[in-house]
Amino acid sequence: MKNIVELFMRMHVEEEAMAPNQFTFGSILKGCTISRNLKLGGVVHGSCIKFGIDLDPFIATTLVDMYAKLGRIEYSLKIFSQAPIKDVVNWTAMIAGLIHHGQEDMAKNLFLDMLRCGVEPVSVTFVSLAKIFNEPRMLNEAKQVHGLIFKHCMELDALLGSALIAMYGKCGSTDDAFRLSTRLQSKDVISHTALLVAYAQNGFDHDAMIMFHGMIDENMKIDSFAIAAVLGACSGLKASKAGKELHAYAIRKGFISDISVRNSLITMYAKCAEVQKASTMFDMMHVQDVISWTAMLACYVQNGYGEEALIHFRCMIRMGLKPDMFSITGALRACATIATHGSGGQIHTWAIKTGLQMNISVENALVTMYAKCGCIHDSYGLFECMPHKDIVTWNAIIAGFSQHGFGKEALALFRHMKYQGFQPDDFTFLAVIVACSHAGLVNDGIRYFKSMHETYELEPKMEHYACMVDLFGRAGRLNDAKKFIDSMPIEPELPVWEALLAACKIHGDIRLGKLAAVKILRLRPEQPSTYALLSNIYASLGEWDKKAEVLTMMKDQGVKKEPSRSWIEIRGIVHGFAIEDKSHPQTPQVYSKLEELKIKMEEMGYVADTNFVLHDIEQEQKEYSLLHHSEKLAVAFGLISTAKGSPLRIMKNLRVCGDCHTAMKLISKIEDRVIVLRDTNRFHHFVHGVCSCQDYW
Incomplete structure (x- = not known):
C-alpha cells in the first residue's frame, strides 16, 4: 500500500500531472480491502468525493464491497442507498456484504427488491444468495432459488453448480446435491469437494471416503476443504487408521499448516478416543483459534474428562479468547458430566454477560446442566422462561424429570409437548420409557414403546430395547424381560444384556444372571462391571466360593473392578x-x-x-x-x-x-x-x- 500511495502522489506532482479517474481510485480501494486498511480506505473515499466520482457505479460498488469486508456494513448500506444508478454489480455486492455480516433476512429482502426493480440477477448473485440457506428447515426456500435460476435460463457453470451443491448439503438434502452434481456439464475440484462436504455433513461417511479416493484416482488437485471434510467422515466412522493415513497425507502434501485441517484432526482423534494424540496436535499448533480450543474442549467432554475440559475452558478465557456458542455448550456439558453446579452457574453468568444465553443451543445445554447437577427446579424454571423451544428443549426437560424419578411429571410434559405441536423423536421416547421404568409404570411403558412404530413410524433402537428390559427388570418381571429379549427383531447387544444382569442383581436371580453375564462376556470380555455384578449376586446369596471363581476369572482376563467413589x-x-x-x-x-x-x-x-x-x-x-x-x-x-x-x-x-x-x-x-x-x-x-x-x- 505504501508503494501504491507513492505512485498516486506522483500523478499530481510530476510535470505531466494526470487527474485520477474511477479506475485509479477503484484499484486503490481494492488494495485497501485486501490489506484491511480501513483508515486509508476512508481517506481514499474522501478523495473520491472531492473529485466528484463517489457516486460512479464502479466506485460505489467498490466502496460497498470494501466497507462490508472491513466490518462497516452501515457505511455500505448508506453508499448503496445514495447511488443514483444501481446495476446488477451494485446489488450483488450489497447482497454479498449483508450475507457476510449475517444479515440473511435483509439480504433476501434486498434480492426481492432487486427483482422488483427489474434488475436481472447474474450467476454471482445466486452464488452469494445460496450461502443463506444452510439449515434443513430452509430446504423449500433453497429449492425456490434453484427454480429462479432455471426461470432466468442461467447456465450452471462449475462455480454456481458447486454453490448449489453446498447449499443442498447444508440443508440436509444429499440426494438433491448428488442429482445436481450429475447434471453439471463442467465439473472441477470445487464441485467434487462440495459434494464430498455434503456427504460428510449429512452422515454419508462411506460415500465421502469413496468420493475422496475417486478424486485422488482422477489426479484432482485436492485442497484443504476436501481434507477437512474427509477427516470429518473418518470422525463419523471412528476410523482411526484411515484418519492417521490422512494425517500423513496432509503432512506430505503440505496441508498440515492449514488451521481447518488441524482442527479437523483434533476432532477426528477425539471421536476415535485418542485424547493424547488430539492434545499433542493442539499443542503443536502455532496459531489456535476459537474453533481449535472448542474442538479440544469437545474432545475432553466426549471422552469423559470433565475436569480437564473445565480447566481448558478457563485457560481459553485467560488467553483472551471470547468463547462462542459451541465452547459455552461444551463447557456446560462438562459441568453436567461431573455435576459441578458451582462451575455451571459461573458459566451461566458468563453466557448472560456475553449475550449468548438467548441462543437456543446454550439454553438447552443449561436446562440439561442444571438437571444433571441435581437442580431440577432450576432446570424447569429456565425451561419455562425460554421464549422459543425446539424438540431438543423438550427432550432435555423430559429426560431431566425422568432421571430425577418424577415419572408422572415427565409424562405430563410429554403430553404437553405433543399438544404444542412438537413431533416426538427417538430421544423423546427414550426419556419417556426411562420415566416409566423409574416410576414403575410398566403398562404405560409398554404402550409408549408400541406407539413408537404404530403411531409415529419410528423404529426402536438398541437403547429403547434395553430400557424396556430395564422396565420389566426393575418391576421384578424377569421372565417377561427374557421373553421380550427373545422376541426382539434384531440381535440383542450389550446394553440389553447389561440391563437384564442389573435386574438379576437386584432380585437375586442367579440363573438369568449367569445367562446375561455369559452373553456380555462373549461380546466384551474386558467389561469389569459384568464380573462385579455376577460376583455380587453370588456374594449376596452367601456363595463365596462362586464369587471367588468369578474374581479369579476377572484376574485372569486382566480386568480391574472400578472402585466405588463419590464426589x-x-x-x-x-x-x-x-x-x-x-x-x-x-x-x-x-x-x-x-x-x-x-x-x-x-x-x-x-x-x-x-x-x-x-x-x-x-x-x-x-x-x-x-x-x-x-x-x-x-x-x-x-x-x-x-x-x-x-x-x-x-x-x-x-x-x-x-x-x-x-x-x-x-x-x-x-x-x-x-x-x-x-x-x-x-x-x-x-x-x-x-x-x-x-x-x-
Missing part, C-alpha cells in the same frame, strides 16, 4: 472419597461426624444392613465398612463444611446400596437437609426422611 462440590472445589477413605485432610472430623450420625440413626431404629457388604468378613468389620461407604463420607464432609439448611449434592460412580439409601433418608431428617444423590441410574432426593424414588430404584 461433592464445596465452594467450587470438588472433593472425592472412596470406601474407608482416609486421604482427605479433614478425615478426623468426617469420621467423627459419621459416629455422631450413627448414634442418632440408631436411636431412630437404624440397624446396619450387612447384606450389602459383599465380603466374607466378621460382622463388626462389615458394620465399620458400611458406615464408611464413599457416599456417607461425602455427606458427612458436606455437613461439616456447609451452612445449616443448605442442600447437599453428591455424585456416585456406582449404584447406591440399600443401606446407604436408608441412611440418607434418616440423615436428611436428623440434619433437616435436602440431600440429592446422583448414582449411575438416577437421582435420589432425600427430604425429611423420604426419598423421591419411593424406595423403588
Whole structure:
C-alpha cells in the first residue's frame, strides 16, 4: 500500500500531472480491502468525493464491497442507498456484504427488491444468495432459488453448480446435491469437494471416503476443504487408521499448516478416543483459534474428562479468547458430566454477560446442566422462561424429570409437548420409557414403546430395547424381560444384556444372571462391571466360593473392578472419597461426624444392613465398612463444611446400596437437609426422611 500511495502522489506532482479517474481510485480501494486498511480506505473515499466520482457505479460498488469486508456494513448500506444508478454489480455486492455480516433476512429482502426493480440477477448473485440457506428447515426456500435460476435460463457453470451443491448439503438434502452434481456439464475440484462436504455433513461417511479416493484416482488437485471434510467422515466412522493415513497425507502434501485441517484432526482423534494424540496436535499448533480450543474442549467432554475440559475452558478465557456458542455448550456439558453446579452457574453468568444465553443451543445445554447437577427446579424454571423451544428443549426437560424419578411429571410434559405441536423423536421416547421404568409404570411403558412404530413410524433402537428390559427388570418381571429379549427383531447387544444382569442383581436371580453375564462376556470380555455384578449376586446369596471363581476369572482376563467413589462440590472445589477413605485432610472430623450420625440413626431404629457388604468378613468389620461407604463420607464432609439448611449434592460412580439409601433418608431428617444423590441410574432426593424414588430404584 505504501508503494501504491507513492505512485498516486506522483500523478499530481510530476510535470505531466494526470487527474485520477474511477479506475485509479477503484484499484486503490481494492488494495485497501485486501490489506484491511480501513483508515486509508476512508481517506481514499474522501478523495473520491472531492473529485466528484463517489457516486460512479464502479466506485460505489467498490466502496460497498470494501466497507462490508472491513466490518462497516452501515457505511455500505448508506453508499448503496445514495447511488443514483444501481446495476446488477451494485446489488450483488450489497447482497454479498449483508450475507457476510449475517444479515440473511435483509439480504433476501434486498434480492426481492432487486427483482422488483427489474434488475436481472447474474450467476454471482445466486452464488452469494445460496450461502443463506444452510439449515434443513430452509430446504423449500433453497429449492425456490434453484427454480429462479432455471426461470432466468442461467447456465450452471462449475462455480454456481458447486454453490448449489453446498447449499443442498447444508440443508440436509444429499440426494438433491448428488442429482445436481450429475447434471453439471463442467465439473472441477470445487464441485467434487462440495459434494464430498455434503456427504460428510449429512452422515454419508462411506460415500465421502469413496468420493475422496475417486478424486485422488482422477489426479484432482485436492485442497484443504476436501481434507477437512474427509477427516470429518473418518470422525463419523471412528476410523482411526484411515484418519492417521490422512494425517500423513496432509503432512506430505503440505496441508498440515492449514488451521481447518488441524482442527479437523483434533476432532477426528477425539471421536476415535485418542485424547493424547488430539492434545499433542493442539499443542503443536502455532496459531489456535476459537474453533481449535472448542474442538479440544469437545474432545475432553466426549471422552469423559470433565475436569480437564473445565480447566481448558478457563485457560481459553485467560488467553483472551471470547468463547462462542459451541465452547459455552461444551463447557456446560462438562459441568453436567461431573455435576459441578458451582462451575455451571459461573458459566451461566458468563453466557448472560456475553449475550449468548438467548441462543437456543446454550439454553438447552443449561436446562440439561442444571438437571444433571441435581437442580431440577432450576432446570424447569429456565425451561419455562425460554421464549422459543425446539424438540431438543423438550427432550432435555423430559429426560431431566425422568432421571430425577418424577415419572408422572415427565409424562405430563410429554403430553404437553405433543399438544404444542412438537413431533416426538427417538430421544423423546427414550426419556419417556426411562420415566416409566423409574416410576414403575410398566403398562404405560409398554404402550409408549408400541406407539413408537404404530403411531409415529419410528423404529426402536438398541437403547429403547434395553430400557424396556430395564422396565420389566426393575418391576421384578424377569421372565417377561427374557421373553421380550427373545422376541426382539434384531440381535440383542450389550446394553440389553447389561440391563437384564442389573435386574438379576437386584432380585437375586442367579440363573438369568449367569445367562446375561455369559452373553456380555462373549461380546466384551474386558467389561469389569459384568464380573462385579455376577460376583455380587453370588456374594449376596452367601456363595463365596462362586464369587471367588468369578474374581479369579476377572484376574485372569486382566480386568480391574472400578472402585466405588463419590464426589461433592464445596465452594467450587470438588472433593472425592472412596470406601474407608482416609486421604482427605479433614478425615478426623468426617469420621467423627459419621459416629455422631450413627448414634442418632440408631436411636431412630437404624440397624446396619450387612447384606450389602459383599465380603466374607466378621460382622463388626462389615458394620465399620458400611458406615464408611464413599457416599456417607461425602455427606458427612458436606455437613461439616456447609451452612445449616443448605442442600447437599453428591455424585456416585456406582449404584447406591440399600443401606446407604436408608441412611440418607434418616440423615436428611436428623440434619433437616435436602440431600440429592446422583448414582449411575438416577437421582435420589432425600427430604425429611423420604426419598423421591419411593424406595423403588
